[in-house]
Amino acid sequence: MIRRSSKKFIDNLLKKNQTWKVLDIGCGYSAHKNASVICDIQDLSNFYDNKNFIRLENNILPFKDKEFDFVIASHVIEHVKDVKTFLSELERVSNKGYIELPTILEDNLVFENKNDHIWHTEFDDDEKKINISNKLQYIEPVLTVSSSKNFMKVFRQSLILELYWENSIEYDLNQKMHDEVYKISRVVLLRKFISKIFRNFLRKN
Numbered sequence: 001m002i003r004r005s006s007k008k009f010i011d012n013l014l015k016k017n018q019t020w021k022v023l024d025i026g027c028g029y030s031a032h033k034n035a036s037v038i039c040d041i042q043d044l045s046n047f048y049d050n051k052n053f054i055r056l057e058n059n060i061l062p063f064k065d066k067e068f069d070f071v072i073a074s075h076v077i078e079h080v081k082d083v084k085t086f087l088s089e090l091e092r093v094s095n096k097g098y099i100e101l102p103t104i105l106e107d108n109l110v111f112e113n114k115n116d117h118i119w120h121t122e123f124d125d126d127e128k129k130i131n132i133s134n135k136l137q138y139i140e141p142v143l144t145v146s147s148s149k150n151f152m153k154v155f156r157q158s159l160i161l162e163l164y165w166e167n168s169i170e171y172d173l174n175q176k177m178h179d180e181v182y183k184i185s186r187v188v189l190l191r192k193f194i195s196k197i198f199r200n201f202l203r204k205n
Helices: 007-016 083-093 104-109 145-159 186-204
Strands: 002-004 022-025 037-040 052-055 070-074 096-102 119-124 129-134 160-166 171-174
Touching: 007 070, 007 096, 007 160, 070 083, 083 171, 096 104, 104 119, 104 145, 119 160, 145 160
Parallel strands: 022 037, 022 070, 037 052, 070 096, 129 171
Antiparallel strands: 002 160, 096 160, 119 129
16 A cells, blocks of 8 residues: 655654654665664765664665564655665565655756656556656756755645555556657747746736
8 A cells, every 4th residue: 555645744653653663765864863774875874873874785675574663765766776676675674664756847857866867756646556667858957956945845745756655565667768758948938938028018018
């Protein structure tokens, strides 16, 4: 089972269950405050010197089956080449968790995502599953990661997928490459915007 949720719901859930053993994987420098164990491909042991940090060295997570009560994978899946194995490993080490992903819109807007991300992700509310497909760049990016954080305060639901799962993570993986990609030109958009402003100006005068 997987469904839409919110980080606020997850934060409250972990706050109520402080005895849970929580794994935060691929979090970089922003591990969840309730994480018991942090795992990343980078060696961040010095940064997390007050936490149990374990470095990930291959596709298989270095943990026992159902070792954790909860696992967090925030902005990780879109980077992972072997996404099937990764999702299977999440299910193996825990029976519930939180997944956070960029929407296709956010993926296209942010400069840093252009070369770092492999997959696009959408959530099918009818089938209750994640649809994963090859990333396509529809528009040239206009935002940096730091500036996008300001947008998140207002447009979070349009830019971020927040998902809670139990027992299994349902998904479809479509790796077909598109022959043609419709690209939205920033220049065309700017011209239309300026043209509209000019027409409104003429009407008023």
